[in-house]
Amino acid sequence: MLKGKKIVLGVTGGIAAYKSVELLRLLTKAGADVHVIMTRSATEFVTPLTFQTLSMNPVNTELFNLISEREIGHISLADRADLFIIAPATANVIGKLAGGIADDMLTTTVMATKAPVLIAPAMNVNMYRNPIYRENEEKLKKHGYFFVEPVRGMLACGWEGEGKLQDPKEIFEAAMDALSVKDLAGEKILVTAGPTREEIDPVRFISNYSSGKMGYAIARAARRRGAAVTLITGPSSVQKPCGMESVSVVSAGQMRDEVISRAKGSTVIVMAAAVADYRPAARSGDKIKKNGETQQLELVKNSDILAELGRGKNGQLLVGFAAETENLLGNASRKLQEKNLDLLVANDVSADGAGFDIDTNIVKLLFKDGRVEDLPLMTKAEVADQILDRVAALRGKG
Numbered sequence: 001m002l003k004g005k006k007i008v009l010g011v012t013g014g015i016a017a018y019k020s021v022e023l024l025r026l027l028t029k030a031g032a033d034v035h036v037i038m039t040r041s042a043t044e045f046v047t048p049l050t051f052q053t054l055s056m057n058p059v060n061t062e063l064f065n066l067i068s069e070r071e072i073g074h075i076s077l078a079d080r081a082d083l084f085i086i087a088p089a090t091a092n093v094i095g096k097l098a099g100g101i102a103d104d105m106l107t108t109t110v111m112a113t114k115a116p117v118l119i120a121p122a123m124n125v126n127m128y129r130n131p132i133y134r135e136n137e138e139k140l141k142k143h144g145y146f147f148v149e150p151v152r153g154m155l156a157c158g159w160e161g162e163g164k165l166q167d168p169k170e171i172f173e174a175a176m177d178a179l180s181v182k183d184l185a186g187e188k189i190l191v192t193a194g195p196t197r198e199e200i201d202p203v204r205f206i207s208n209y210s211s212g213k214m215g216y217a218i219a220r221a222a223r224r225r226g227a228a229v230t231l232i233t234g235p236s237s238v239q240k241p242c243g244m245e246s247v248s249v250v251s252a253g254q255m256r257d258e259v260i261s262r263a264k265g266s267t268v269i270v271m272a273a274a275v276a277d278y279r280p281a282a283r284s285g286d287k288i289k290k291n292g293e294t295q296q297l298e299l300v301k302n303s304d305i306l307a308e309l310g311r312g313k314n315g316q317l318l319v320g321f322a323a324e325t326e327n328l329l330g331n332a333s334r335k336l337q338e339k340n341l342d343l344l345v346a347n348d349v350s351a352d353g354a355g356f357d358i359d360t361n362i363v364k365l366l367f368k369d370g371r372v373e374d375l376p377l378m379t380k381a382e383v384a385d386q387i388l389d390r391v392a393a394l395r396g397k398g
């Protein structure tokens, strides 16, 4: 999504300036063409050479520079930008923008741009809570500026509180949000992700290798495209996406209850979770002792959440997954029909680059009308957008 996009990254003078180096790296890695503008005080914290080397573009620090005015002066940068990010943004620069002051390269360019502007503040907690600062932030929000609010933490000034620059990964996410077409606005999308755990005793459980990455990518992409998202997730060590209702569960039974109670209020349900088909018939209260050469474990069937949703379908668009190791198309189309789905994402989890606990997947999309689409190897983020493109089309928004 960021490939070829022109992003202007404004860096102002705060100790968090070093974190915008990481943000720059994320943006360029995603294919963006980043032009950095530093305020004079920002250059006291990090050298322009660092940003220049990583962005492979000249860094702008002066308002009237003979070369940059001729080639990429502030108006030209303002015109060409697809997105403007200021990170870290000090109370001073936010105050200037709110007051309409344009007295350096950064503020002049921001004032002259029609691109969306994303501001990631970082400052002392008392400055952040100061009513004058609050008014400035509210004023800019009212004028359509986006904010990535700072987080709580130990601040450079020694105070503890909110004011710490948000994680560069979250600022990167917010940049993607700002650039996304909101084609799923108005949709309420419920996504399940991760594995479930079925307890055998206090120290053992039955589970699978699902990491949650596929489901999280779908939830994140749906939020970015304007949907109100609820994520129901089994245990996962992957960082949960933010900006949505997130419900953590452990067992298939818990996942079923959380999904069914929200199904009616959803317009789209995507079941990417790897739900255990069986659970132990009884959970032992104590650790089961080693006893004999073999051990019997009786399993009982869990309810099939997707099949239950398919039976009670009430206008929702139902998207299921199929994780297969043989007869992919045959098994997948049987699941599509038996569970009354609108779309089924089939992955051969034994193929290289597909399936559990990796960042890529290879899927086939099966539709109710018999159509089958073969997608090549992609990142799970790309697969998520491909699935949501089909969802948007099926909801009449494509």
Ligand code: PMT
Residues within 6 Å of the ligand: 193, 194, 195, 209, 210, 211, 212, 213, 214, 215, 252, 271, 272, 273, 274, 275, 276, 277, 302, 303, 304, 305, 306, 307, 319, 320, 321, 322, 323, 324, 335, 347, 349, 355, 356, 357, 358, 361
């Ligand atoms: O989490 P990752 O590491 O990123 O891995 C991604 C993935 C491989 C888990 C994902 O791409 C995937 O294939 N998810 C579905 C896994 C699965 O349980 O497939 P299944 O063929 O067993 O189930 C078919 C469908 O029924 C699935 O949508 C599943 O969520 C649902 N189901 C299954 C059992 C059950 N009791 N209730 C269900 O709703």
